[in-house]
Amino acid sequence: MSEPTEVDVAVVGAGFAGIGLGVRLARRRRESFVLLERAHGVGGTWRDNRYPGVACDVPSHLYSFSFRPKPDWSRVFAPGAEIHSYLRDCARDEGLDPHLRLGTEMQHARWDGARWRVATSAGTYRARVLVVAAGRLSEPRIPEIPGLSGFDGPVFHSARWDSSADLAGRRVGVVGTGASAAQIVPALAGTAAELVVFQRTPPWVVPRGDRAYSAEERRGFALDPGAERALREELFDDAERAIDARRRVRPDIDRLRRRALDHLAAQVPDPRLRALLRPDYEIGCKRIVISDDLYPALSRDDVTLEPSALARVEKSAAVAASGAHHPLDALVLATGFWTTRLPFAQRIEGRHGLLAERWAGGMTAHASTAVHGFPNMFVLNGPNASLGHNSAVYMIETQIDHVLGALDHLAARPGVPLEVTAEAEAAYTREIDAMAADTVWLQGGCRSWYVDEDSGRLTLLWPGTARSFRARNGTFDPRPYGAAGA
Structure with a gap:
């Protein structure tokens, strides 16, 4: 493209957030838009994670769009490939x-005073509105471990699974015991000749209770959409009740x-192993494994x-902090993602500089969506827009409604950009901090990827119910945007 292509909306990312917004925009038939995706397929997290x-x-x-239900899910907890297929459909x-x-x-997005100029690997776009839907689980976090690059065997992150690496009958190390490792370890156990799991911090684990849906159940959901909606509401209400434990309300947290302790006792009879697997921080401080x-x-x-x-790593051996040496043939890094310092922020330039500079003290955004200094830009699944107890898709849909309301406001005022005031963003941030102050995420005695490591603020999660997030942010309110919102 020699000249920039003009569009109303440029959406960065084609995972759940980007696809969800794209569906709603396509149904409206009001705005021209593009979905910019660096990979060669849609799906985001569920495209990348194939372990x-x-x-x-x-x-x-509950983990699907309310405006596009799927009655024939195969299981209570869907396999990743099925979720990826759902997004492709x-x-x-x-x-x-x-x-x-x-x-x-x-590659770079810059506000030119009237529109966003978005430079990509395939040309340039000029968009009145920029929506960042790049997600928070898209950039693997590779630990800086001495000798890792010189390891004799294959080394790969769980989100960049090397399907060419044959791990059957090999000695395999898994680094981490979080949500991904909790699925990888059972899948590799019995296939690998030996499996070594490096546990820096034990997770709290609760029962999963997964099962396949019967053909009769799937048929019933297809014939009676009301039954599927009722199940969704029941699942949602069950999840919402878990917020009191995260607020350290008793007896909920007890x-x-x-x-979790009963689950540990029932499944691990060896007292020595059981002691190693018992966390020393409060439940919910880190992500709970199911x-x-x-x-x-x-x-x-x-x-x-x-x-x-x-x-450290010494050619074909992994050395633990305890001093133990473990001879290994392959290493799997289940070490998580960059979540509080999102890499896309280094590529977006607003009125006063880069978004990364604006977020140097930790991510903030009014309504978890709009950032002062970045007119006509909205972030989905960004600051304080995730949950530790319920479905992220519900939160994404809430933010999509907010963005669509902003687009309606912009359409009624051609040529007038929307920029949230610094005062409104600061007030919202104080509101979040006050809500978060006594939660398990800040008072639970752990370090987690929910909390900004420099500021100590809870920057990833909304510290309330999902319903309260929708009540607070689901409808676009022009007043925090000053004169532009009048």
């Missing part, structure tokens, strides 16, 4: 193909802790729990 055992931790009927069936720009990476098969896998004779972090 053995990958599945969702939120019930499938959404894009195809809702007519998003003409709007998709696959293999098109945003019941949750007891449920699993019925992690503990049995760790109890196997061919699986070794190394109760310390990976300290």
Whole structure:
């Protein structure tokens, strides 16, 4: 493209947030838009994560768009490939193909005073509105471990699974014990000759209770959409009740802790191993693992729990912080993602500089969506827009409604940009901080990827119910935008 292509809306990312907004825009038929996706397919997290055992931790009927239900989910907790297929179907069936720009990476976006100039690997776009839907689980976090690059065997992150690496009959190390590792370890146990799991911090684990839906159940949901909606509402209400434990309300948090400890006692008879697997921080401070098969896998004779972090690598051996040497043939890094310092922020330039500079003290955004100094820009699934107890898709849909309201406001005022005031953003941030102050995420005695490591603020999660997020942010309010919102 020699000249910039003009569009009303440029959306960066084609995961759940980007596809969801794309579907709603396509149904409106009001705005011209493009979905810029650096990969060669849609799906985001569910495209990238293809490790053995990958599945969702939120019930499938809740982890899908309310405006595009899927009555035939195969299981209570859908496998990753099924979720990826669902997103591909959404894009195809809702007519998003003409709007998709696959293999098109945003390299730099700059506000030119009237529109966003978005430079990509496949040309430049000028958009009245920029929506960043790049997500928070898109950039793998690779630990700086001495000797890692010189390891003799294959080394890869869980989100960049090397399907060419044959791990059967090999000695495999898994670094981490979070949500991904809790699915990978049971999948590899019994396939690998030996499995060594490096545990820096034990997770709290609660039962999963997964099962396949019967053909009769799936048929019933298809014939009676009301039954599927009722199940979704029931699942949502069950999840909402968990917020009181995160607020350290008693007896809610005591019941949750007891449920996890009973699960540990029932599944790990060895008292020594059980002691190593018992966390020393409050439940919910870190992401709770939902699993019925992690503990049995760790109890196997061919699986070794190394109760310390990976300290260094010496060619074909992994050395733990405890000093233990573990000869290995392959290493899997289940070490999470960059969540509080999002890499896309280094590529977006507003009126006064880069978004990364604006967020140097931790991510903030009014309504978890709009940032002062960045007119006509909205961030989905960004600051304080995630949950630690319910479905992220509900939060994404809430933000989509907010953005669509902003687009309606802009359409009624051609040529007038929308920029949230610094005062409004600061007031919202104070509101978040006050809500978060006494939660388990800040008072639970742990370090987690929910909390900004420099400021100590809870910058990833909304510290309330999902319903309260929708009540607070689901409808666009022009007043915080000063004169532009009048």
